[in-house]
Amino acid sequence: MTGHTCSRAGCRRDATWRIDWRNPKIHDAARRKTWIACDDHVDYLRDFLAARSFPLEVGPLEVSA
Template sequence: MTTPTPDDALICSARGCRAPATYQLRWQNPRLHTPDRRKTWLACPAHRTSLGDFLDARGFLREVVPLPGSPTLES
C-alpha cells in the first residue's frame, strides 16, 4: 500500500502507483522522435528499476536522474 499524495504532487508513472516520484526516466523512441527529443516517466524508488528495465529492453532509456526537489534514494 502506498501513501496518498496531494493532488499537485508528482507521482510515479507505474500503473496504479500513487507514491511520490523521486526519479525522472528520460527516454526516446528513435523511430518516432528526433534525436534531441526526450519524453519523461516519473518513478518512485520501488518502481525505478522495473520502469527502467522496460524502457531499456526496447532501447528507449537514455538517462535516469533524480527529480529536482526530491531526496535522492538508492534502490
C-alpha cells in the same frame, strides 16, 4: 512529499526519480519524453525502456519549491 506521482500504472507513491527517454524509430534526438518514478518502480520502468533499446537517462527528480 513531492506532489508528483509515479508514472507506473496504478502507483500512487511520490516520485523521486526522473527517466528521460525517446523512441528513436519515431523521434529525432531532440524529442524526449519524461517518466517519473518512486523508489520501488524506477528499476521496473528503466528496464522496460532498456528492453526496447530506447536511449534513456535516469537521475533524481529535482522539484523546485
